[in-house]
Amino acid sequence: MNKKLRNELIARANHAKETSYSPYSQFRVGAAVLTDDGTIFEGCNVENASYGLAICAERNAIFQAAHAGKRKITAVAVTSDEKTFITPCGACRQVIAEFADGSTDIILSTKEGKSKIVKFEKIFPTPPKLEKLKKK
Numbered sequence: 001m002n003k004k005l006r007n008e009l010i011a012r013a014n015h016a017k018e019t020s021y022s023p024y025s026q027f028r029v030g031a032a033v034l035t036d037d038g039t040i041f042e043g044c045n046v047e048n049a050s051y052g053l054a055i056c057a058e059r060n061a062i063f064q065a066a067h068a069g070k071r072k073i074t075a076v077a078v079t080s081d082e083k084t085f086i087t088p089c090g091a092c093r094q095v096i097a098e099f100a101d102g103s104t105d106i107i108l109s110t111k112e113g114k115s116k117i118v119k120f121e122k123i124f125p126t127p128p129k130l131e132k133l134k135k136k
Ligand SMILES: [Zn+2]
Pocket: 056, 057, 058, 059, 088, 089, 090, 091, 092, 093
């Protein structure tokens, strides 16, 4: 991935973070996903008074991509207000696996602008898949 695209995805994740609805944790997260046709979708975390109903920024962005008819994700950028990198949670890794493969770039970035890219296979090496059950 070239640096310009990487920076664009980080900027879009930061933009998404600004709309985070996190009144309970104050833990703002933003994500941006890149689909195989070059479209970028943003998502923020959205909390709920019934805590378990919260949705992560990554899944929010991915579901918007799916709603737009996109089925292949080539990169996911994630950012927060932390000084250290945060990584997608287990639920998000499973959802990423539905639309991505091991070569998908996971772009981690911090509030201060540090970033790094890890391949998806490094953080989720053996995703369960149900290819046999897929109709399309
Ligand atoms: Zn998550």
